[in-house]
Amino acid sequence: MIGRLRGTLVEKQPPWLVVDVAGVGYELEASLTTQMALPAVGDTVSLHTHLSIRDDAHLLYGFARxxxxxxxxxxxxxxxxxxxxxxxxxxxxxxxxxxxxxxxxxxxxxxxxxxxxxxxxxxxxxxxRDRFPHWTGDEGGGLEALEAAAAGQSSAAPQSDPLADAEAALVALGYKPAEAAKMLAGCERGLSTEALIKAALTRKLAG
Missing domain, CATH: 1.10.150.20 (5' to 3' exonuclease, C-terminal subdomain)
Known part of the structure; x- marks a missing residue:
């Protein structure tokens, strides 16, 4: 079982990311909460992981906490x-x-x-109700923590179209294309992919 990875973040395209560990690139899928907490591409990252083994694939999931x-x-x-x-x-x-x-x-x-x-x-x-681990649920701090993580995050390698990347990430999470486009319609332009996703999700949950 792979329980943790520490290496260089070489690719970040929500919901996917690649971490280079001693020359081996591990592809992981991560929540947008974790994506927003990631450093810039090229920086060192440490992630908790969960390995899912299926008949047709071995899937690795990464978590910031x-x-x-x-x-x-x-x-x-x-x-x-x-x-x-x-x-x-x-x-x-x-x-x-x-x-x-x-x-x-x-x-x-x-x-x-x-x-x-x-x-x-x-x-x-x-x-x-009966399956919570023994923690209070207070770590993370809700939306304020996501905003702080996004604000303090260094810029990653330039993306050709952050809006298109954000829409693709929302579709990958399960939103229909039309719904994802609607969620992003009122978001401020010029934001990074991660910031656009955060803004769209904030508007959706508040609506």
């Missing part, structure tokens, strides 16, 4: 929740926000996430 990985592992144990949906949930809200939703029976906020209908939200609340 150990608590995010613990929540991911708890989520994929819920009936009907696979890694793709778990990453979509973690991309739309951090650990603290998810804990609050469960504790406050906030079905409305959960159903704003891609792939989460009312029945899935209800199942998440019921099953996750």
């Amino acid at each position: 150990g608590q995010e990985r613990e929540l991911f592992r708890a989520l994929i144990k819920v009936n009907g929740v696979g890694p793709k949906l778990a990453l979509a949930i973690l991309s739309g809200m951090d650990e603290a926000a998810f804990v609050r939703c469960v504790r406050e029976d906030d079905i409305k906020s959960l159903t704003r996430l891609p792939g989460v209908g009312k029945k899935t939200a209800e199942r998440l609340i019921i099953e996750m």
Whole structure:
């Protein structure tokens, strides 16, 4: 089992990233919460990881914080929740926000996430009440933490079209193309891909 990777971040294209460890490039999929916390391409990065072994593929997932990985592992144990949906949930809200939703029976906020209908939200609340790891859920600090991470992040290698990259990342998370375009329509131009994604998700969850 690969539990942690430390190396050079050589590629970052949400939701994918590549980390070079002693000459071997590990391709990982990560939530947008983790993507926003990453350093610039070329810098050293350390990630908690989860390896999923299937008949047709070995898939590696990366997490900026150990608590995010613990929540991911708890989520994929819920009936009907696979890694793709778990990453979509973690991309739309951090650990603290998810804990609050469960504790406050906030079905409305959960159903704003891609792939989460009312029945899935209800199942998440019921099953996750007893599956939380032993932490308070306060690490991460909610949206303020995401904003701080995005503001303090160094610029990565220039992208040809941050808006198109942001839309592709939202589609990869499960949003329909038209919905992703609508989420990005009112966002300020000139932002990085990560900042555009954060702004779109913020507007979606607030709406």
